[in-house]
Amino acid sequence: MKLRVDLLPHGSYSDTVLVIDVLRATTTAVTYLERGAEALLLTASPDIALGLKWQPGLTDEAGDPLRDDRYLLGGERGGLAIPGFDFGNSPVEAAQQNFTGKTVIMNTTNGTGAAHIAAQSGSRVLLASLTNAHAAARRAKALALEEIAIVCAGTDERVGLEDVYAAGVIAEYLLALGELSVDDGARIALTLRRSAGNPLEALSSSVHGQTLERLGLGEDVRYAAQVSESTVVPVLSDLQDVEGALRFVAG
């Protein structure tokens, strides 16, 4: 079995792909499913997400469009909530809600884009974070035939230390589960995991961690630094019912 770590999304994937956007999309995705969400729809754009918010052509007595109450919208641009969305991209906020029976429509700056790149070619696509690291590693190991690719989303096309660190944590779990031939990306991630301090130190020192801290979202960084607290792994569903959106369910 081969292990490949892409420090940014690029190229194509032949087998099982773990997409990581620790700060914060994949951490939040895990939390939505933990808090009862039936499914996640990762859209290619905010507009696709907003288009799903309303029931097409229906209005209430005052003539206002009628909300489609199956859906809630969560997302961010530059760390901030998107106008018209119900939630930001905050795992702390998500952890305080109950999403039972709801589908959460997500659009974020980096994570949802990375998932779309992975889904173009990968035969199995999972979302991973530090919070579900062990479960994600076990699930990927069970699904993969020849190769596990860990794809780091990064931030605005720049490598994110937090994602590479998390890739190293998952790579360590995978190595404990059996023999793997690792590429240079995996070796870099493993080195970083072993040398960059504990998870909170690593996440707090990353450029994106510092940006979130400045935006008053430091609690999200601390939440995202928890390792293997969850056993939920979002898995790309075979059922893709909305164009331009990837449907993930708890695997």
Next chain:
Amino acid sequence: MKLRVDLLPHGSYSDTVLVIDVLRATTTAVTYLERGAEALLLTASPDIALGLKWQPGLTDEAGDPLRDDRYLLGGERGGLAIPGFDFGNSPVEAAQQNFTGKTVIMNTTNGTGAAHIAAQSGSRVLLASLTNAHAAARRAKALALEEIAIVCAGTDERVGLEDVYAAGVIAEYLLALGELSVDDGARIALTLRRSAGNPLEALSSSVHGQTLERLGLGEDVRYAAQVSESTVVPVLSDLQDVEGALRFVAG
């Protein structure tokens, strides 16, 4: 001053760029200039290089095309010499020759492409390797106004541990020369440099180092692992006289 390390070439560059392809293009480039070459022409394709080999329209008495004896051709594809080229991309081979008065036309799988990406936007472009690491750092520091970007060429669009390690060596020198704000890529490179063993261990353990060893080119890996043996830094010249080729001279 900012320091940015791109673990693969991407994006655009506003200021001073150091292009690294330790195994082997930039190491060999330094060696050509050390051994007397007047200039290097890094071409966008092997065909452009081969087109410069002959004097256009001229033949000898037997009707064979006449060689343009200003030029020598060096390059590789997949580690192997290109048919019609005079040299492979081997620093060991280059170190045994005298290139005085010659221009060496180079085309390689990754390094020349990375240099072309850097030259599209960078205002000053230098070639760096482990062999000229200290000189390259000092030169970049002297030239840069706001940002030094170290661009790792990688191998076939995959991150190369050898390039990231060398970026970490140069980043360490730069930090010793003055205060810098570093991005996550630089922090990853610095961590790797401090944790991945000595230069020869790092280069030998990289995927591309192992490929070269298998091809019988292990001497090149050992040559490329020498740190700061040379003070020659190839600098992109203001004079770009051949279309599709970047002219570098000793800086």
